[in-house]
Amino acid sequence: TPPTSAPLGGAAAPNGTQGEPVGADCAMNSGCADLGITGQCCPTADGTMLGCCSSLEAAAPPALKPVASGPGPIMTTYMYRVANDEDYPINGVNMANLAGDMWYLHNEVVRACPRKFGITRVLRYKVTMKATPELYSSTNHENFAHLCHFDSGKCTGPGNSLTDYTRYGYAVGCDRPSTHVASYKGATWFSMPGACPRLTFASKKHYPACKYQDPGGECKKGQAWSKTCTWRKEYAGEVSLKELTGVDATHSWCHQGNYEWKDHCDCGRGTSFWNGKRNHAKGNERIDKLRSLFEKKYPSQPADLGEAHCPFGDRNR
Structure with missing residues (x-):
């Protein structure tokens, strides 16, 4: 069985959640937004395991500063x-x-x-x-x-x-x-x-x-x-x-x-x-x-x- 910590660009299967997830949860979750995750999966409290959200999070992710013109x-x-x-x-x-x-x-x-x-x-x-x-x-x-x-x-x-x-x-x-x-x-x-x-x-x-x-x-x-x-x-x-x-x-x-x-x-x-x-x-x-x-x-x-x-x-x- 693969590890449940998901790599960048992917998400693990829902893990350890109860009830029906809300479809908009991930879009409203700053942790998911930071990771670029959409749908019904989001990080758990430890920030690495991925599972279904059970509640909305109103806080938006911090805005990125304008990207520099070069590295x-x-x-x-x-x-x-x-x-x-x-x-x-x-x-x-x-x-x-x-x-x-x-x-x-x-x-x-x-x-x-x-x-x-x-x-x-x-x-x-x-x-x-x-x-x-x-x-x-x-x-x-x-x-x-x-x-x-x-x-x-x-x-x-x-x-x-x-x-x-x-x-x-x-x-x-x-x-x-x-x-x-x-x-x-x-x-x-x-x-x-x-x-x-x-x-x-x-x-x-x-x-x-x-x-x-x-x-x-x-x-x-x-x-x-x-x-x-x-x-x-x-x-x-x-x-x-x-x-x-x-x-x-x-x-x-x-x-x-x-x-x-x-x-x-x-x-x-x-x-x-x-x-x-x-x-x-x-x-x-x-x-x-x-x-x-x-x-x-x-x-x-x-x-x-x-x-x-x-x-x-x-x-x-």
């Missing part, structure tokens, strides 16, 4: 993603700039020994992206949507993310995490909407046809910029965490009483690389080391492509 400028930057030794498709994921990846490593990964998710390396991609005219006009000429949190390939929120993909296209999103948690100034996260953002990787394998109705924003070769072509990527190398930190953080290393970083002392045992999580100077040193390792390993590639400015998050971050 946003083409932007190219390096984005990074931590990974274990297995290769996974980049189909609905969050990525980051260098500072953002270091923030994530320090706050989420190295506090566990062995490391969370078995992370062993940092992957780099050259990403080229362009905001759609619809997004560009609605955000006063900003180049990003709000960040969508992807978990196993599925967009899990904020709640309006999937609706925004319908209204503005599958735009790259961004946000800046707090430097009060980990001092990596300029840290930025990005959301890269892939095909079928309503489904996890496992569900996408079971229902591959979803990509025809919910294609995502990654451009196919030769595809023109559009609401379904907002970003392109090229693999641009990787650096292992052993190269970066000098340790493997294996089971045997951890069982000897070592650890990379603990909050109670803001320090490691067997390594001092991560000491000083909220120390701005030390954070910069760690970022610089990772950047220099990429430069040394890939001398034919640019060391830096510049930063893509994210308008969201605390301005002081």
Whole structure:
């Protein structure tokens, strides 16, 4: 049985409703209007399951601003993603700039020994992206949507993310995490909407046809910029965490009483690389080391492509 969360441009069968639906319900329901759904189906309270409406909703959907005369400028930057030794498709994921990846490593990964998710390396991609005219006009000429949190390939929120993909296209999103948690100034996260953002990787394998109705924003070769072509990527190398930190953080290393970083002392045992999580100077040193390792390993590639400015998050971050 296919999943009950419907892809863009489609609607699932009526689900869990009682009584006879009113034919005009969907036309009057802002959630349905946002999704372009007509007839007698509309979203349930969670915004993803589709079923028959049981009442009218008087509120009209917010009006779109006039569409910009053209899309946003083409932007190219390096984005990074931590990974274990297995290769996974980049189909609905969050990525980051260098500072953002270091923030994530320090706050989420190295506090566990062995490391969370078995992370062993940092992957780099050259990403080229362009905001759609619809997004560009609605955000006063900003180049990003709000960040969508992807978990196993599925967009899990904020709640309006999937609706925004319908209204503005599958735009790259961004946000800046707090430097009060980990001092990596300029840290930025990005959301890269892939095909079928309503489904996890496992569900996408079971229902591959979803990509025809919910294609995502990654451009196919030769595809023109559009609401379904907002970003392109090229693999641009990787650096292992052993190269970066000098340790493997294996089971045997951890069982000897070592650890990379603990909050109670803001320090490691067997390594001092991560000491000083909220120390701005030390954070910069760690970022610089990772950047220099990429430069040394890939001398034919640019060391830096510049930063893509994210308008969201605390301005002081």
